[in-house]
Amino acid sequence: xxxxxxxxxxxxxxxxxxxxxKCEQHLGHNAMYWYKQSAKKxxxxxxxxxxxxxxxxxxxxxxxxxxxxxxSHLFLHLHTLQPEDSALYLCASSQATGNQPQxxxxxxxxxxx
Amino acid sequence: GQQVxxxxxxxxxxxxxxxxxxxxxxxxxxxxxxxxxxxxxxxVFLIQLVxxxxxxxxxxxxxxxxxxxxxxxxxxxxxxxxxVGTYFCVRGAQKLVFxxxxxxxxxx
Numbered sequence: 001x002x003x004x005x006x007x008x009x010x011x012x013x014x015x016x017x018x019x020x021x022k023c024e025q026h027l028g029h030n031a032m033y034w035y036k037q038s039a040k041k042x043x044x045x046x047x048x049x050x051x052x053x054x055x056x057x058x059x060x061x062x063x064x065x066x067x068x069x070x071x072s073h074l075f076l077h078l079h080t081l082q083p084e085d086s087a088l089y090l091c092a093s094s095q096a097t098g099n100q101p102q103x104x105x106x107x108x109x110x111x112x113x
Numbered sequence: 114g115q116q117v118x119x120x121x122x123x124x125x126x127x128x129x130x131x132x133x134x135x136x137x138x139x140x141x142x143x144x145x146x147x148x149x150x151x152x153x154x155x156x157v158f159l160i161q162l163v164x165x166x167x168x169x170x171x172x173x174x175x176x177x178x179x180x181x182x183x184x185x186x187x188x189x190x191x192x193x194x195x196x197v198g199t200y201f202c203v204r205g206a207q208k209l210v211f212x213x214x215x216x217x218x219x220x221x
Contacts, residue, residue, distance in 0.1 A: 002155070042116065043156070043201070043211035056208065090155055099144050099205030104155040 003027040006091050006105035013081065014113050021076040021108045023091030031097045032074040034066060035090040037107070043090070049074060050097045078110075086112045117142070117204045119212040127220045132192050134215035136185040136202035144205040145185045147176060150214070151198040159187075161205070194219050 004025045013019050034046040048056035049068040065077040090107045094100040117138045126132050144163045148156040162178035169176045175188045199214040
């Protein structure tokens with residue numbers, strides 16, 4: 001139990017579908033993150049939120065749309081994804097941004113048909 | 114942000130053997146963090162090193178931060194099957210930058 005819960009754990013969707021990934025943290029942290037982990041690449045930071053304000057968008061395509069309604073919840077809305085978007089999507093949180101240790105959720109394994 | 118280079122990329126050992134992974138940066142690091150990711154799991158924070166020459170131990174794991182704060186290492190003594198996974202050194206700055214990691218597999 002990491003204190004960071006992600007749902008769903010697995011998701012299979014077609015390229016024309018719209019779906020959302022959810023992340024919730026119970027650690028009282030102020031910063032939340034979305035990462036993408038593919039088989040052949042290092043962990044890629046996608047978005048950073050600090051006190052529910054987006055502070056970083058790491059050149060992520062617009063077919064990924066994050067939402068952070070409060071410091072405990074983070075969503076990643078998906079639409080018209082491509083096969084190369086198939087990956088493990090990890091959510092993390094930390095007390096603050098910068099060099100604070102991050103706590104990760106179990107991730108959502110996303111497969112695009 | 115600039116990645117840290119980690120070697121080796123893969124390491125296979127017999128259970129009971131020691132294991133070391135090295136992390137190198139061309140620039141001085143303010144701090145370095147280490148994470149472990151088990152197969153099918155998520156990265157888990159192990160430790161953060163901040164001071165030049167710092168050495169920290171966690172049971173069979175020994176973490177070092179170089180004097181120049183440009184390199185770091187993780188040494189595992191007498192590996193066990195539970196040590197299997199990928200170990201990441203992570204550059205801590207305005208944001209964390211993960212490297213490729215070292216994937217450790219163990220023959221029981």
